[in-house]
Amino acid sequence: MDPVADAMVGLPDLGGQSSLRGQVADALRKALATGTLxxxxxxxxxxxxxxxxxSPTPVREAMIDLVRDGLFEAVRNRGFRVVRPSARDLAELTEIRELVEVPAVVRLAGAVPEAVRPRLRALAEEALAAAREGDPVGFLDADHRFHSELLGLTGNRTLVRTVLDLRGRSQMHGLARPAATETLAASAEEHLALLDALVAGDAEKARELMTRHLDHVRGDQR
Structure with a gap:
């Protein structure tokens, strides 16, 4: 029989999203990533x-949302079991992201407005600092905002929602373990290199960096 948690586990604080359900889902994703759950x-x-x-209602609703993302599965009369994505799941999700996210980012080469560059660089540096400090929750926050704002420059809201959904489904686990710190730092450094390539208008370099960046999703679960 699967173990059942019946005590405090050390969940992250709820953030400032508009809906409580969304705040809970975000906190649970972070808890999955760090290995708290x-x-x-x-x-x-x-x-x-x-x-x-x-109250339990927004928590239950958030967990049902994460069931749809393949991160939990419902266990009748007991709760929700944490599901670790399989290597095949991650490979398939990453393949889709490569088909969608890489060309979208490459199209931004030479087209990143000067006004938003400081903001993107600040987010990239925030992610790097968090990674070096061994703070996976801080890294995930900055990483999510960097990619969300970068993709937002395409002006395609459906694309942004699709990619963020795929990112959620390819949730990485165990980022708090010591071995993950180096991987997070490498991923964070790629944010800065990617931004430099886009600002310089180097589409091929941007393609290479974005493809390598997505490879971390596969590699971190091996």
Whole structure:
């Protein structure tokens, strides 16, 4: 029988998104990434709600959303089991991201407005600092905002939603382990190199960097 968590697990604080359901889903994603919520363990919405200090309803709704993303599976009368994406799942998701995200970013070569460059660079540096400090939650926050704002420059809202959904489905696990710090730092450094390539109008370099960047999704789960 799968282990069931019935005590405090050390969940991250809820953020400032508009909906409580969204805040909970974001916090749970971070807890999965850091290994706070462990693969194969069943967690109940009421138990996690007690830790968040909120009612079970938004927690249950958020966990159902994450079931759709393949990060949890419902266990009848018990709660939700953490599911670790398989190597095949990650390979398929990464392939789709390469088909969609890489060309979208490459099209921005030479087209990143000067006004937004400082903001993107600040986010890239924030992600790098968090990675070097061994702060996976801080890294994930900055990484998400960097990619969201960069893709937003395409002006294609559907593309942004699609890519962010794929990023959520390819959620990495265990980023708090010591071996992950080097990988996070390498990924964060690529943000800066990618931005430099885009500003310089070097489309081929941007393609190479973005493809390598996505390879971390496969490699971090091996």
């Amino acid at each position: 462990r693969s194969g363990v069943v967690y109940s919405a009421p138990t996690l709600a007690d830790e968040f200090g909120i």
